[in-house]
Amino acid sequence: MKMDSLDKLFEESLADLYSAEKQLTDALPKAAKAAQSADLRAAFESHLKETEGHVERLEKVFKEIGGKPEAKTCMAMQGLVKEADEAIKIEPAGAIRDAGLIGAAQRIEHYEMAAYGTARAFAETLGNTKARDLLQATLNEEAKANEKLTQIAENTVNREAASV
Numbered sequence: 001m002k003m004d005s006l007d008k009l010f011e012e013s014l015a016d017l018y019s020a021e022k023q024l025t026d027a028l029p030k031a032a033k034a035a036q037s038a039d040l041r042a043a044f045e046s047h048l049k050e051t052e053g054h055v056e057r058l059e060k061v062f063k064e065i066g067g068k069p070e071a072k073t074c075m076a077m078q079g080l081v082k083e084a085d086e087a088i089k090i091e092p093a094g095a096i097r098d099a100g101l102i103g104a105a106q107r108i109e110h111y112e113m114a115a116y117g118t119a120r121a122f123a124e125t126l127g128n129t130k131a132r133d134l135l136q137a138t139l140n141e142e143a144k145a146n147e148k149l150t151q152i153a154e155n156t157v158n159r160e161a162a163s164v
Protein backbone atom coordinates (compact mmCIF):
# COMPACT_ATOMS: atom_id res chain seq x y z
CA MET A 1 0.00 0.00 0.00
CA LYS A 2 1.39 3.39 -1.01
CA MET A 3 1.07 5.93 1.80
CA ASP A 4 3.07 9.08 1.22
CA SER A 5 1.64 11.54 3.73
CA LEU A 6 0.38 11.69 7.28
CA ASP A 7 -2.83 13.22 5.89
CA LYS A 8 -3.48 9.98 4.04
CA LEU A 9 -2.66 7.81 7.05
CA PHE A 10 -5.01 10.00 9.11
CA GLU A 11 -7.82 9.54 6.59
CA GLU A 12 -7.13 5.79 6.55
CA SER A 13 -7.42 5.63 10.33
CA LEU A 14 -10.74 7.50 10.15
CA ALA A 15 -12.02 4.99 7.58
CA ASP A 16 -11.06 2.16 9.93
CA LEU A 17 -12.84 3.83 12.86
CA TYR A 18 -15.88 4.54 10.70
CA SER A 19 -16.14 0.82 9.97
CA ALA A 20 -15.55 -0.07 13.63
CA GLU A 21 -18.34 2.24 14.86
CA LYS A 22 -20.76 1.01 12.22
CA GLN A 23 -20.08 -2.59 13.23
CA LEU A 24 -20.82 -1.60 16.81
CA THR A 25 -24.18 -0.07 15.98
CA ASP A 26 -25.17 -3.58 14.82
CA ALA A 27 -23.53 -5.44 17.71
CA LEU A 28 -24.68 -3.34 20.68
CA PRO A 29 -28.44 -4.06 20.35
CA LYS A 30 -27.62 -7.80 20.39
CA ALA A 31 -25.47 -7.39 23.50
CA ALA A 32 -28.23 -5.35 25.19
CA LYS A 33 -30.77 -8.07 24.43
CA ALA A 34 -28.48 -10.77 25.82
CA ALA A 35 -27.67 -8.91 29.06
CA GLN A 36 -29.63 -9.98 32.14
CA SER A 37 -28.53 -7.20 34.50
CA ALA A 38 -30.77 -4.16 34.04
CA ASP A 39 -27.79 -1.87 34.64
CA LEU A 40 -25.74 -3.63 31.99
CA ARG A 41 -28.59 -3.55 29.48
CA ALA A 42 -29.05 0.18 30.14
CA ALA A 43 -25.31 0.77 29.71
CA PHE A 44 -25.32 -0.99 26.34
CA GLU A 45 -28.42 0.90 25.23
CA SER A 46 -27.02 4.28 26.20
CA HIS A 47 -23.69 3.45 24.54
CA LEU A 48 -25.59 2.55 21.38
CA LYS A 49 -26.98 6.10 21.30
CA GLU A 50 -23.49 7.47 21.89
CA THR A 51 -22.10 5.22 19.17
CA GLU A 52 -24.59 6.65 16.67
CA GLY A 53 -23.20 10.03 17.67
CA HIS A 54 -19.65 8.75 17.12
CA VAL A 55 -20.56 7.80 13.55
CA GLU A 56 -21.89 11.34 12.99
CA ARG A 57 -18.80 12.89 14.57
CA LEU A 58 -16.57 10.90 12.25
CA GLU A 59 -18.62 12.19 9.31
CA LYS A 60 -17.88 15.70 10.57
CA VAL A 61 -14.16 14.91 10.80
CA PHE A 62 -14.18 13.60 7.20
CA LYS A 63 -15.84 16.87 6.16
CA GLU A 64 -13.24 18.79 8.14
CA ILE A 65 -10.42 17.25 6.06
CA GLY A 66 -12.33 17.62 2.81
CA GLY A 67 -12.86 13.88 2.44
CA LYS A 68 -15.89 11.67 1.95
CA PRO A 69 -17.00 9.36 4.77
CA GLU A 70 -15.80 5.98 3.66
CA ALA A 71 -15.49 2.82 5.72
CA LYS A 72 -12.57 0.46 5.38
CA THR A 73 -13.43 -2.82 7.08
CA CYS A 74 -11.92 -2.82 10.55
CA MET A 75 -10.79 -6.42 10.91
CA ALA A 76 -9.88 -5.97 14.56
CA MET A 77 -13.46 -4.97 15.34
CA GLN A 78 -14.74 -7.93 13.33
CA GLY A 79 -12.72 -10.21 15.60
CA LEU A 80 -13.80 -8.41 18.77
CA VAL A 81 -17.45 -8.60 17.72
CA LYS A 82 -17.04 -12.34 17.03
CA GLU A 83 -15.76 -12.78 20.57
CA ALA A 84 -18.70 -10.77 21.88
CA ASP A 85 -21.01 -13.12 19.95
CA GLU A 86 -19.50 -16.00 21.90
CA ALA A 87 -20.37 -14.24 25.16
CA ILE A 88 -23.90 -13.59 23.86
CA LYS A 89 -24.31 -17.35 23.35
CA ILE A 90 -23.29 -18.29 26.93
CA GLU A 91 -26.01 -20.44 28.50
CA PRO A 92 -27.80 -20.15 30.77
CA ALA A 93 -28.52 -16.44 30.67
CA GLY A 94 -27.38 -14.81 33.90
CA ALA A 95 -24.46 -13.26 35.72
CA ILE A 96 -21.81 -15.43 34.05
CA ARG A 97 -23.00 -14.44 30.60
CA ASP A 98 -23.09 -10.82 31.79
CA ALA A 99 -19.51 -11.06 33.06
CA GLY A 100 -18.49 -12.44 29.65
CA LEU A 101 -20.34 -9.61 27.89
CA ILE A 102 -18.59 -7.01 30.04
CA GLY A 103 -15.19 -8.54 29.26
CA ALA A 104 -15.89 -8.47 25.51
CA ALA A 105 -17.26 -4.92 25.67
CA GLN A 106 -14.26 -3.64 27.63
CA ARG A 107 -11.87 -5.07 25.07
CA ILE A 108 -13.87 -3.21 22.43
CA GLU A 109 -13.75 0.06 24.38
CA HIS A 110 -10.00 -0.23 24.88
CA TYR A 111 -9.48 -0.90 21.19
CA GLU A 112 -11.52 2.19 20.35
CA MET A 113 -9.69 4.31 22.92
CA ALA A 114 -6.36 3.29 21.36
CA ALA A 115 -7.57 4.02 17.84
CA TYR A 116 -9.11 7.39 18.76
CA GLY A 117 -5.97 8.32 20.70
CA THR A 118 -3.86 7.72 17.60
CA ALA A 119 -6.27 9.60 15.31
CA ARG A 120 -6.49 12.49 17.78
CA ALA A 121 -2.68 12.72 17.88
CA PHE A 122 -2.52 12.75 14.05
CA ALA A 123 -5.07 15.59 13.95
CA GLU A 124 -3.07 17.49 16.54
CA THR A 125 0.19 17.08 14.59
CA LEU A 126 -1.53 18.12 11.37
CA GLY A 127 -2.79 21.27 13.08
CA ASN A 128 -6.45 20.37 12.59
CA THR A 129 -7.79 21.49 15.96
CA LYS A 130 -11.44 21.00 15.01
CA ALA A 131 -10.85 17.37 14.05
CA ARG A 132 -8.74 16.90 17.17
CA ASP A 133 -11.53 18.20 19.42
CA LEU A 134 -14.18 16.02 17.76
CA LEU A 135 -12.01 12.92 18.18
CA GLN A 136 -11.20 13.85 21.78
CA ALA A 137 -14.93 14.19 22.56
CA THR A 138 -15.55 10.64 21.37
CA LEU A 139 -12.46 9.35 23.15
CA ASN A 140 -13.84 10.80 26.40
CA GLU A 141 -17.16 9.01 25.89
CA GLU A 142 -15.44 5.69 25.19
CA ALA A 143 -13.42 6.08 28.38
CA LYS A 144 -16.57 6.83 30.38
CA ALA A 145 -18.37 3.85 28.87
CA ASN A 146 -15.42 1.67 29.87
CA GLU A 147 -15.48 3.00 33.44
CA LYS A 148 -19.20 2.35 33.67
CA LEU A 149 -18.60 -1.29 32.67
CA THR A 150 -15.92 -1.61 35.36
CA GLN A 151 -18.38 -0.28 37.93
CA ILE A 152 -21.12 -2.71 36.93
CA ALA A 153 -18.66 -5.62 37.06
CA GLU A 154 -17.26 -4.62 40.44
CA ASN A 155 -20.53 -3.56 42.07
CA THR A 156 -22.71 -6.49 41.09
CA VAL A 157 -22.08 -8.77 38.15
CA ASN A 158 -18.77 -10.39 39.12
CA ARG A 159 -19.97 -11.12 42.65
CA GLU A 160 -23.20 -12.62 41.34
CA ALA A 161 -21.25 -14.66 38.81
CA ALA A 162 -19.03 -16.01 41.57
CA SER A 163 -22.05 -17.19 43.57
CA VAL A 164 -23.77 -19.06 40.71
Ligand SMILES: [Fe+2]
Binds near residue numbers: 050054138142
Ligand atom coordinates in the same frame (compact mmCIF):
# COMPACT_ATOMS: atom_id res chain seq x y z
FE1 LIG B 1 -17.58 4.70 19.75
